[in-house]
Structures are given as C-alpha cells and as structure tokens.
Amino acid sequence: MSQSRQINVSKNGVPVTAIVALAIVFVAGLFVVGFDQGHIFSLVYGEEAFQDLYIHELTHDMRHAAGFPCH
C-alpha cells in the first residue's frame, strides 16, 4: 500500500512546525525574563500575583543585566 504524506516546508526547506515552535519559545521566554509583572502567576494565584511579583523578583538581576527596563 502506498502512502503519501505532506509536510509543510518553507521554501528554504525549514519546517514550518519548527519555526512556529521556536517562535513560541522566543516570545514566552522573552516575556518571562524581560516583562512579566505578575501576569503569568496571576493565571493561578489571581490578583495576589501582581503584589508578589515572584517572576519579576527572581529574574530581577538578569532583567537589569540584559538591559530590560526595570526598577
């Protein structure tokens, strides 16, 4: 039995799935380290997360060191 499979590939031969997966990694990682002010944990802990700023505090030193705006 013959089988035909179609894989989406961009014209450079780079699989679209890989590009999409890596683009998600890029945006999520950048947000966590550079910009989160309690947003991610607020999904679980609600308003409290905006007071605790757990991720902001944990990534604080790298946030400054890598040049992201902070305080």
Place this chain on the structure above:
Amino acid sequence: MKTFLFILIVIASGAAAGLIHGGLNLIFVEPSLDQAIGIENQHMFASGEEKDTPEFWIKYDGYRTWQKSGQVLAGGILGVSIGALFGIVFALSRNSLPGKTDIKKALVLAGIMWLTIYFIPFLKYPANPPTVGDPETIVLRGILYLVFIAISGFGAFGFYKLSQKLKTKKLVAIVGYAAFIGIAFVVMPENPDKITAPMDLVNNFRIMSAFTVSLYWLSLGVILGSLWHHYKPHKEIIPFN
C-alpha cells in the same frame, strides 16, 4: 531538514550560551547590582520604611542569594528565548550568509543580530542598575525599548530584502539601514527617567552589562555553529524503499 534535531540544537545552544551569560553576570555585573541595591537600602532606612537591624541584613542576604540564583536561571531562559529567534533566522538565511563553514556563518549572523537588535537599541536606551528606574514609567519604558528593537530588526531585514529585490550591492542595504535607524534614533522619545545614582556606578554597570551580553552573542554563534556543523540538521533524511 531534520525537524527534531534542528529544534534540539537550537534549544541546547541557547541554553548553553544563556547559562554562560548568567554565570558571567555573577562575576561581572553583580558587584554593581549589589552596590546599587545598597543605595536603595540606605534610602529605605532614611525614609523609615525599613530599619537597619541585624534581622534586616539576615533577611536581605538570604533574599539576594535567592535572586542571584535567579540570575543564572533567567540567563538560561533568556538564552533559550533569544537562541530560538537566532535559530529561526539562521535556518532561513544559512544559504545566503557569507562564510564557508557553519561556524563562520553563525558568527556573521550573531554579529549582525547583536548589532541591530542589541547594541544599537542599547545605545538609545542603555541598561540601568536598580535605583534608577521609576516604577511608574516601567510600561512606557518597556514599550519604547521593544518598539525600537523591532524597528531596528525589521529595518535591517527590510533593507536586506529590498537590496536583494533591486539586485543592488549589500553596501546599499547597509547605508539605507544606517540612515533609517539614524532617523529612528533621533525621532524616538528619550528614556523619561532621570538618573539619580552616581554616574560612576551607572557607567560601570553599563560597560559590564554590554560586555556580558556581547559574550552571550559570541557564545551563541560559536555553539550553534559548531553543533550545526557537527550534526548537519539541514541534510534531508533519504528514505530507502
């Protein structure tokens, strides 16, 4: 292209370069951060928000140790994130990048991306140590910084594509980008915060910060280029029937 291998190489090189970055920051950037946070503590004592007691310092030291471990962890996360962008651009542009080996190609791209999405934005909005930023303006500063990075990155990409389409020399694209980013540099608003910390501390922090970020980009280029060279994820899998 071998999809899984490609993603694995990109993530591994980003994580490795990011952990190097975080480790280097412990040595080169943390002294400035400690100094700046020391100034913040003095402000808190002066305003009566905190008291200069042994209990305060025990709590503070524990907290800073935790934050410094976060420096390395965040280095890994940021490394993977920026590495993912680098991997996408490298895979798409590998055939047109100059250089005979993958390491040279990766280093050329790392240099271009370092310049356009890190160093030029850094010159416009330089990194600041703690005590400098006003919490009220953090969203505005975040938007300005991101917008400028996007303008610079897409600008460089746009001028490259334009020169390809018009079949002009690469130098035309470089001059076009330089003029474009020069205008954006002047037009974009300044960082609204006033610097109240000693300028020596701020300058030292900025030099160290730029130094370790630059080493991150260098490591990323070398590691991704070497892994790519070794595992060749671009080679198609040849099916045998």
